[in-house]
Amino acid sequence: MTEKVISREKIQDLLKKLGESYNVFAPVQDEGKVLFMSLENSSRDVVLEFKNALKPPKEVFFPQTDILFTFMKTTDGVRSEDAQRKKSKPNLIFAIRPCDVQALQLFDKVFSGDYQDSLYLERREDSIIISMVCSEPQETCFCTSVGGSPVTAEADIILTDLGDQIFASGLTESGEKILEDRNFKTATREFMDKKKEAHSRAEGSMKEVFNMNKISEIIGKSFEKPFWNDISRRCINCYTCTFLCPTCHCFDITDVKRKGGGERIKTWDSCMSPLFTLHASGHNPRGEEYSRWRQRLFHKFKYLPDNLGLLGCVGCGRCLDTCPTGMDIREILNIVISEDKTKE
Amino acid sequence: MNNIYTPDIMKVEEIKQETSDIKTFKLIFDDKSKNKEFTFKAGQFCQLGVFGEGEATFCIASSPTRKGYIECSIKEVGKVTRAFHELQVGDTVGFRGPYGNWFPIDTMKKKNIIFVGGGIGLAPLRSLIWNCLDLRKDFKDILILYGARSISDLVYKDELKEWEERKDIQFVKTVDPGGEDKDWDGEIGFVPTILREIKPSPKNAIVVTCGPPIMIKFSVQALDAMGFTPERIVTTLEMRMKCGIGKCGRCNIGNLYVCKDGPVFSYDQLFTLPDEY
Numbered sequence: 001m002t003e004k005v006i007s008r009e010k011i012q013d014l015l016k017k018l019g020e021s022y023n024v025f026a027p028v029q030d031e032g033k034v035l036f037m038s039l040e041n042s043s044r045d046v047v048l049e050f051k052n053a054l055k056p057p058k059e060v061f062f063p064q065t066d067i068l069f070t071f072m073k074t075t076d077g078v079r080s081e082d083a084q085r086k087k088s089k090p091n092l093i094f095a096i097r098p099c100d101v102q103a104l105q106l107f108d109k110v111f112s113g114d115y116q117d118s119l120y121l122e123r124r125e126d127s128i129i130i131s132m133v134c135s136e137p138q139e140t141c142f143c144t145s146v147g148g149s150p151v152t153a154e155a156d157i158i159l160t161d162l163g164d165q166i167f168a169s170g171l172t173e174s175g176e177k178i179l180e181d182r183n184f185k186t187a188t189r190e191f192m193d194k195k196k197e198a199h200s201r202a203e204g205s206m207k208e209v210f211n212m213n214k215i216s217e218i219i220g221k222s223f224e225k226p227f228w229n230d231i232s233r234r235c236i237n238c239y240t241c242t243f244l245c246p247t248c249h250c251f252d253i254t255d256v257k258r259k260g261g262g263e264r265i266k267t268w269d270s271c272m273s274p275l276f277t278l279h280a281s282g283h284n285p286r287g288e289e290y291s292r293w294r295q296r297l298f299h300k301f302k303y304l305p306d307n308l309g310l311l312g313c314v315g316c317g318r319c320l321d322t323c324p325t326g327m328d329i330r331e332i333l334n335i336v337i338s339e340d341k342t343k344e
Numbered sequence: 345m346n347n348i349y350t351p352d353i354m355k356v357e358e359i360k361q362e363t364s365d366i367k368t369f370k371l372i373f374d375d376k377s378k379n380k381e382f383t384f385k386a387g388q389f390c391q392l393g394v395f396g397e398g399e400a401t402f403c404i405a406s407s408p409t410r411k412g413y414i415e416c417s418i419k420e421v422g423k424v425t426r427a428f429h430e431l432q433v434g435d436t437v438g439f440r441g442p443y444g445n446w447f448p449i450d451t452m453k454k455k456n457i458i459f460v461g462g463g464i465g466l467a468p469l470r471s472l473i474w475n476c477l478d479l480r481k482d483f484k485d486i487l488i489l490y491g492a493r494s495i496s497d498l499v500y501k502d503e504l505k506e507w508e509e510r511k512d513i514q515f516v517k518t519v520d521p522g523g524e525d526k527d528w529d530g531e532i533g534f535v536p537t538i539l540r541e542i543k544p545s546p547k548n549a550i551v552v553t554c555g556p557p558i559m560i561k562f563s564v565q566a567l568d569a570m571g572f573t574p575e576r577i578v579t580t581l582e583m584r585m586k587c588g589i590g591k592c593g594r595c596n597i598g599n600l601y602v603c604k605d606g607p608v609f610s611y612d613q614l615f616t617l618p619d620e621y
C-alpha cells in the first residue's frame with residue numbers, strides 16, 4: 001500500500017490533471033446541497049467539507065434516465081440503433097463516501113451475472129473510485145451496524161482529511177499509479193499517526209443502532225407478522241427513500257415517441273409505488289402499503305443476501321434523513337428484532 | 345458488449361382474431377439466419393414491443409417443434425396490447441427472449457399428461473400441447489380439459505376441433521353455466537367441476553395448468569382431493585415484468601424472480617413461497 005499526502009490547495013490542480021484521462025465526478029455545492037457532478041459539465045468548486053451528498057453517485061453508472069437504444073421508422077418497418085454512449089474516458093468518482101462505495105459492490109453483482117447489462121458495465125469498466133473517510137459521521141449514519149465502516153472502502157484510493165493535508169492510501173495498482181502524481185508527497189510518521197487518530201475517532205463516534213446478528217434470518221421469519229401494517233402507516237409513497245438510496249436499483253423500461261421514431265429508455269423505479277407490480281387485470285400482489293414496505297425491507301435484508309450475498313443497505317441514512325414523514329428504517333428494524341425476541 | 349435490451353426485429357406474418365379481444369400473431373425474424381437457428385422451450389416467454397409504445401410480456405404460444413416462426417396470443421388490456429391489436433400484417437415488432445424456465449417436458453415423458461386450461465391461459469399450454477402431440481409416442485395418455493366463460497371466449501377454435509377429432513387424446517371443452525348456446529356440444533360447468541367429474545387418475549400422471557387464479561385455486565383443490573401430490577402439479581405464473589432477466593426488481597415472490605426462476609413452478613415450490621402473487 002502506498003501512503004501519501006496532498007495539501008488541500010493542490011486538490012483542484014490534481015482534479016484538473018485527472019480530468020485529462022478521466023471523466024471526473026466530484027462533490028460540488030448546488031443550491032445549498034452537495035451533489036456529485038461531472039467536472040466536464042460544471043465549473044463549480046469541489047467541496048470536501050461535506051457530510052454526504054444528497055444523491056448517491058450511483059447515477060454515474062446508473063443514470064436516472066438511460067437511453068437503451070433509438071429507433072426510426074423506415075420504408076420497410078423500423079430500424080433500431082444502439083444509443084451512442086460516448087465514453088471517451090473512463091469515469092472517476094472523487095471523494096465518494098465508504099457506504100456509497102459498498103453500494104457499488106451490490107450494483108456490480110446486480111448488473112452482471114448471466115445477463116450482462118452493458119450500459120452499466122461499460123460505464124463501470126476501468127472506472128476509478130477515490131473514497132473519502134467520514135471523519136465526522138452524521139447522526140443518521142449507521143454503516144457499522146450493517147457490516148460497513150466509515151474508514152475503509154473497496155476503492156482504488158482512500159483519502160483521510162487531516163486539515164491542511166489530505167492523507168491518501170493507494171489500495172490498487174491504478175490507485176497507486178495516480179498517487180505518483182507530483183502533487184502527492186510521501187507521508188511522514190506524523191501524518192500516519194494523525195490518520196490513525198482520525199480513523200479511531202471516526203470509528204469511535206459510530207454507535208451500533210441495531211444488532212445485525214442473524215438479521216436476515218429474523219426478517220425472514222417476520223413475513224406473516226401483524227406489525228407490518230402499523231409500522232408502515234405513515235408512508236405516503238413519495239418514493240424518496242428508494243430514489244435516494246445508494247443500493248436501490250429497480251428500474252422501468254418505457255418508450256418515448258419522437259418525430260419519425262423515438263427511443264426506449266430505462267428509468268429509476270420504486271417498489272414503494274403501487275404501480276410497480278400492478279397487473280393489467282387490476283390484480284396487485286403488493287397493492288397494500290404495508291406489503292410494499294415489507295418488500296423493501298425483505299429485499300434489502302433477506303432476498304439480496306440470499307441471492308447475491310450482500311445486504312441491500314449500507315447504512316448511509318439518506319432514507320431516514322429525507323423521508324417527509326420521518327420513517328426510520330433503524331427503528332423499524334429494531335421493531336422487527338424485538339418482536340422476534342418477544343416471540344421466543 | 346451486446347446490449348441485452350435491444351430487441352430482434354420481427355415482422356408480423358399473420359394475424360388471427362381469436363375472440364373479441366384476443367389476437368394471435370405469427371411472427372418471423374427479419375434476420376433469416378436467426379429465424380432458422382432460433383430455439384426455445386415450451387413455457388418460456390418473451391418481451392415483445394411495438395416501437396414507440398413499449399414492451400410487454402407474452403408467453404410463446406407456438407410449439408418449439410414448429411420451426412421458422414413463433415406465435416403469441418395477445419389480449420387487449422392496456423397500452424402496449426392495444427398497440428399490438430392495431431398492427432397489420434407486415435408491421436414490425438421487437439422481440440427479446442426467450443426468457444425464463446420451461447415446462448419439465450423431459451420428466452413428463454412416459455407419463456400420462458393432464459392439461460387444465462382456462463381462457464387465455466391456454467396460450468402457454470398450447471405450446472406444450474403441440475410439443476407433446478408432435479412427439480406423441482413419447483407420452484402415455486393425454487387429457488386436455490379447456491374451459492372459458494362463454495363460447496365466444498374460447499381461443500384457438502380450429503385447433504380445439506382438431507383435438508376433438510383426434511383418437512389418440514381425450515379432449516374435453518366446457519363453458520361456464522350461461523355461456524353456452526343451443527348448439528353447444530361441450531360440457532357446461534366451471535373447469536374445476538368438470539375436472540372432478542372426469543376424475544383422472546393420479547397414477548403416473550402430471551398435471552399442467554394455467555388460467556385465471558380462481559380456476560387454478562379450485563382445480564388444485566380438486567386435484568389434491570384426487571390424490572395428486574403437489575410436485576406433480578405444474579403451473580405458469582404471471583407477474584408484472586419489465587426486464588425479463590432478473591434485474592428490474594419487480595417480479596419477485598419471496599426471493600424467487602418469476603422472470604428467471606419461473607414462470608413455471610410446481611406446487612411443492614409454490615407452497616413454500618410467501619403468498620404475494
Ligand SMILES: Cc1cc2nc3c(=O)[nH]c(=O)nc-3n(C[C@H](O)[C@H](O)[C@H](O)COP(=O)(O)OP(=O)(O)OC[C@H]3O[C@@H](n4cnc5c(N)ncnc54)[C@H](O)[C@@H]3O)c2cc1C
Pocket residue numbers: 275278279280281282389399400401402403404405416417418419420421422423424425426464467468581582583584585607
Ligand atoms: C410470463 C407472462 C406471460 C404472459 N403471457 C401473456 C400472453 O400470452 N398473452 C397475453 O395477452 N398476456 C400475457 N401476459 C400478460 C401481459 O404481459 C399483460 O397483459 C401486458 O403486459 C399488459 O400490457 P399493456 O401495456 O397492454 O397494459 P398496461 O397499459 O401496462 O396496463 C394495463 C392496465 O394496468 C393499469 N395500469 C398500468 N399502468 C398504469 C398507470 N400508470 N396508471 C394507472 N393504471 C395503470 C391500467 O388498469 C391499465 O389498463 C403475460 C404475463 C407474464 C408475466
Ligand code: SF4
Pocket residue numbers: 234235236237238239240241242272319322323324325326327
Ligand atoms: S420516503 Fe418515507 S414517505 Fe416516502 S416512500 Fe419512503 S417511507 Fe414512504
Ligand code: SF4
Pocket residue numbers: 241244245246247248300312313314315316317318319320329
Ligand atoms: S436503506 Fe436507507 S440507510 Fe440503507 S442504504 Fe438505502 S438510503 Fe441508506
Ligand code: FES
Pocket residue numbers: 584585586587588589590591592593594595596601602603604
Ligand atoms: S421482470 Fe425484471 S426482475 Fe423480473
